[in-house]
Amino acid sequence: MPGTIVTDVPTPDADAVAALQGFGVATVHEAMGRVGSLGPALRPIQQGVAIAGRAVTALCWPGDNLMVHAAVEQCTPGDVLVVATASPASHGMFGDLFATALMHRGVRGLVIDAGVRDTATLRELGFPAWSRHVSAEGTVKATAGSVNLPVVVAGQTVRAGDVVVADDDGVVVVPRARVADAVTASQQRVDKESAAREAFAAGELGLDRYGLRPVLDRLGVRYARWSDTPEAQ
Structure with a gap:
């Protein structure tokens, strides 16, 4: 469904999300049977920060961040924005202006299978990000993608409404249907x-x-x- 923005994504239980954040990526990953990890290539631009929240997903074309702008509107307090691209991209698709807009909406952080820039400013702002690349290369805003439809990041399918847990060890995704079980197992x-x-x-x-x-x-x-x-x- 290219060119689609889904607006009414279910929200997981807030207490369960907080519990998963406290357990951390390694524990949740192991407890779920060693699944859900987005791999070692997605690295935090900061240290000592742990987050968890509902996934809001955006699928963009390489070098085009139009759908990130569209995704910002769909973000609510406690969310984590997850950005994927239709094919591999290293562009700096996210920077401090996006972070400022997302902080206003109460978003907890970013996971992007592409590049970020303005990393020093992001750290100063206290907006955490996990990315595959850090790159100054800019983008255009010209191609339709999707928001809140399933995306693939590092070979893992991420669906809007899943819980994203991220810390110094990387990122793990808990499917919305498995959140309660993941808390118990963790x-x-x-x-x-x-x-x-x-x-x-x-x-x-x-x-x-x-x-x-x-x-x-x-x-x-x-x-x-x-x-x-x-x-x-």
Whole structure:
């Protein structure tokens, strides 16, 4: 449906969104079965910032940010703007003017599978962004795309209304239908890790806690004294 702007996207539960933000990208990704990550190439332009919010999606043509302008109008407080392009693009499609407009609307941040610019100003403004590129190359505003239809970012489909979680570790997308399950699974993982952390602090080894010694044995891993190795000869 090219040339379409969808206006009435469902909003996920606010408490669940806040919980996912607190759990963080790595925990949510693992808890969902290691799915939903947008990969290592989308990097934050800042450090120490974690966000989560409803996805508002925009599909643009490379070097054309017309539909980002259209997407701004559809953003509401707590949203995360997710921008994809119809084919790979490295243009600086987003800068401080967009950030100013989005901050006025209460948007929490940007995820873009292309480039951003004005990064120093974005950091000064406190507007977080995760992007594939940082580029000064400008854009035009001439080609129709879509807003709030599914987009593909780093091989993952992102739908309007999904929950986007982003922090120093990258970005993960939680499908709207899985939000409640993701919260439950993430809490279970946090509890499990807390127990493991206490055990490790008391001196227990991961080899024993996770039952890995039989794995080493099955793989043929053997212990040897230094004096019996070639390095000691």
